[in-house]
Amino acid sequence: MRPTFVRPLQAASTSPHEQFKLTSFVPPLPLFGGPPDSLHFGRNHSVSSSPEASSSQRWRATGTWTLECYTIARRLDHAGIKLSRRLPSTVLVNLDLNGRIIKMLSVPINARMKAVYSKLSLYPNLSFFKSHHHRTPFHHPPTSFNNLLNSGRTSKHATQIHSQLITTALLSLPFLFNNLLNLYAKCGCVDQTLLLFSSAPDVSKDVVSWTSLITQLTRSKRPFKALTFFNQMRLSGVYPNHYTLSAVLSACTDTMVSVHGEQMHSLVWKHGFHAEVFVVSALVDMYAKCCDMRMAEKVFEEMPVRNLVSWNSMIVGFLQNKLYDQAIFFFKTLLLENLTALDEVSFSSVFSACANAGNLAFGKQVHGVALKLGVRNLVYINNSLIDMYSKCGLFNEVAKLFSNIGARDVVTWNIMIMACVHNHNYEDACNSFWMMRKKGSIPDEASYSSVLHSCANLATLYQGTLIHNQIIRSGFVKNLCVASSLIKMYAKCGSLVDAFQIFEEIEDRNVVCWTAIITACQQHGHANRVVELFEQMLREGIKPDYITFVSVLSACSHTGRVEEGFFYFNSMIKLHGIFPGHEHYACIVDLLSRAGELNRAKRFIELMPIKPDASVWGALLSACRNHSNLVMGKEVALKLFELEPDNPGNYVLLCNILTRNGMLNEADKVRRKMERIGVRKEPGCSWIDVKNSTYVFTVHDKSHEKTKEIYEMLENLKELVKKKGYVAETEFAINTAEEYKEQSLWYHTEKLALAFGLLSLPAGAPIRIKKNLRTCGDCHTVMKFASEIFAREIIVRDINRFHHFTNGICSCGDYW
Template sequence: MIDMYAKCSNMDSAEKVFDEMPERNLVSWNAMIVGFSHNKIFDRAIDVFKEVLRDKSVSPDQVSFSSVLSACANVGSLDFGRQVHGVVVKHGLMHLAYVKNSLVDMYNKCGCFQDSIQLFGSIPDRDVVTWNVMAMGCVQNDRFEEACNYFWVMRREGISPDEASFSTALHASANLAALDQGTLIHDQIIKTGYMKNTCVGSSLITMYAKCGSLIDAHRVFEEIEDRNVVCWTAMIAACQQHGCGGSVIELFEEMLAEGIKPDYITFVCVLSACSHTGRVEEGFGYFESMGRVHGMKPGPEHYACMVDMLGRSGRLDEAKRFIESMPIRPDPSVWGALLGACRNYGYLDMGKEVAEKLFEMEPNNPGNYVLLSNIYTHYGKLEEAKEIRRLMGINGARKEPGCSWIDIKNTTHVFTVHDKSHSRTDEIYEMLSKMIELVKKKGYVAETQFAVNDVESYKEQSLWYHSEKLALAFGLLSLPAGAPIRIKKNLRTCGDCHTVMKLASEIFEREIVVRDINRFHRFVSGSCSCGDYW
């Protein structure tokens, strides 16, 4: 009965049954710990485990330990997790794979990556679950290369990967934008017969999309027979990231026609696509259908998309009224969308008001300071802009240095602004000079508002040393004629670089794909997939 109530998400009734039991054994206690943990009431799961330790008539087993370690992992309770580790040793249960895997997972999720590595290394008979937990820990700690390495070492040790192994390795490859790595994993998936697995198929779609190959992502999508909402959403998200708003809407309508119920993420992608393609009325229609048709409450991400949609179309006053009418408290993503619109349209007074709210909500986010500083700069208020930059330093908000990278023959080449560390620096800067000459013949005029240098005479020159332009020059030098050039950047690409990429794609007759922090830009024949609306 306890288990039934727990699985029906009614822990009040489960607890009532437990309290009325005249006698309890370990199974009863475990049912409560597992029930609270599965219902994400992790603090109560930990409390019940403590009661088990105080009850001398029972002794915790691997179910007790694994469940409480999972609860510790989910609330980040490292101190108690370490205590549980000690109790496990005391009870002589360290030899049980179930317990060891839970300990590795707990240390990973609590940010103690070195402890998890040490524990993993001490396990002699590692099974596929142990390897998966370690690889997932690498991904959770942004160690994507290590996650891929664990996958290949596991294969060399003769352990057959399962769907979790493949999905984790593909997720790591996607975050690295490592297309070669992803295609090698794809080969393994085909050889082991996992292509019919929808979870693996969805991960493949995401990997190809994040590595800049929308064609391959669509090919995988077409090969999946029994597509569920995760597969559809992965493909919809891929099109949205690549700026194909029309394809997003077509896929979404096709999914609905097949009777697939959209989920939370599906609507985030659809509303974002409407925002980036200026489909305001259509976006409002989909937003209203969430509750009216699908019985779903919009969350912060959906509201942020709506504010972004109104802001991008220049309807900033309407966007502000929309925020004020929201039934939930606006979070930083909502106000951040409005601040971005204020920067785009030069709304100084509203920008100051919104930025003040964001400074209170997230004082350590450098992006908010930069946006307000840019608005001041737009109006020529350079002293006020400098003051905001000083405030950013006082609050300890550091802007991440911009960098771009490009893969050539299995080697990643990283560039920063004004970079002169590369072995082919002279050739790169020579190619830049050639590019300047060619794009000016096409009518290029430097967009100096994107230069951070205060000295006007140096602004245009400094624009040409942005990291993505250096990566482009190196790609033109290193890749065969006609081969696509794929560049990754850790920040949003600036408007001047966007213009140069468009012109370069036409001049050099190349497909240029730039993945910045927000989306993909695919430049072909002088135009971009985003339609200059990003």
């Protein structure tokens, strides 16, 4: 039935605004509906679309269908249209969503009307149609559309060309339909591609169409959707080609479900593509990424012809499955096969394998091959090369390579920052981050995580806050990896309140976030809170990991929860399928030792299913020091000297045990042994931040500009704490004559930092001190008295944990 149109209005009774008012709407044209036989202008007006139509008629037709291409494209914000300037000045039209004219006026265009046009006009944006305005849309040849589709760059272009193809009834041509799919794919318009494909008749869909759609779904990380359309393709009777199978194999790889890949493997044989290198290489890559290297090797060995892609797939597969030696072996075989065929994937993969395997010698040889083949200057290879030297501990070589690189991307900067972190050059890591920002590189989540790790180890709260502000501005604050790093940074800088605030703002918390906040509470001595958070984590359905249990067991040991600690330890295997490691066994030893059950702890070590390492025996030696158990202490120390002959901490612990038991001569023998074998205790130092500057103190330090005031404050503090009942614990004064032992205790680094903090920080402000070693018992006692005397919180972070001193009480419960 012919549609009813609005009767044309007379110019004399209509205002310009009314002339452009869209008065009725009808459903839009189907996406594959062809144009009508003629264009209707009002009740009795029509213009033929034939080439013989008059010039004015052709203009009207062109203008009408040009608007339709916009209405189909949902450009409905423009209700009227100003047709091409060459359109006769007496023709004004309004159209419905189908492109049919619902108003036509023949009035002269005056200045006022032009002002209305400027608000409601819609110009064609495709230069092709501008330059071919003298043709009706039905006379654009298909090749012209094909050129437009190949040269299109944006989703706007795709939509406009799509509209023109609808109006010209050319969209049913398979090659134009396929090119339009490709254009949408190139623009990343997945939803538009799905809509176009689903509404197209089957006659327009060939193997190229299906393959284009499946490839785009795979690239947009919708693998299950890609597999669904592949099944529909087979049901429709269209046979896949080698490009189709390659795309589907990539989708199977993304699903990480091996059964999908096995089904595709059978289809490869069924359709006779088992000899196609392109397809079989994708099959090798699929098995490798699904962690089935046995099948990957089998398929690889059965290949009649192997190309570089198949070799690289095997090398990368071994690398991803942590089979580093096999990756190096395959690379060596590839060198023998064809030296000139190597590319950046080959080199970067083998550099990563050498880095993780610690095979620096072969890595240097490959470096020489890369220089010989002239691929050394590729950024991708340089990044892997820097990473290899970094993980092998050659930081000087890393700095040299980095300085010689001209083009640096964000990965290059990240590797350099992580190299500094790996070598404990935390200040250089922070400096590299700010230099990266200065050079114009935009940090990603790896950049922020690495630099926050550096701030955490330096305990620089001010710099960490600055980076937090950068994270907020860059939009990474909701990134779970970055948020977890923020929690760790604030916790290690002594601000547990800020750590909890970050944790509470995370919407979808994963196990890393939970573990970060649980570990933070454990480090700050809030053992009860650790257990509460762990139980809440389990209630929310989050499965704990290896590190989570380390913090939970440590918390149980600090609160004397022996039975509860054993329950969590046993639940690791029974409930969560996690096999305990040395760290967990060390926590149980510490748990029993703190409860005074040293013999039971020793028996537990002897019954361990794995060989105890230094961390396990070290926990027992610390307990022997705390309980002054001389016999067991000597026995455990001898075991540790065998495991760690160069660790000065074990010798110092034994000296403390001997000194506490009055065996000063024996303690001197241990110290002489240290000198004889070249083992030196790491010099202690403490540092404190005041007004965005860091001040470092060593033992008996007099290098500070306020040295006189600092030592006067120490004397004043000594008198005050003695009035509170302080008695010097002289056993912590080592290598000092008896008459000078008490005085030497007041030259310890954390006491100097405390005095400087009392002088420099505002009254009532918390004092945050960091120390590179375990804080001694005498300093711990003085900190408790000072927190009560000066009525302020003192936070000390030593190598093991945080100590929060408030009103004469420490959060560690005097056991650390």
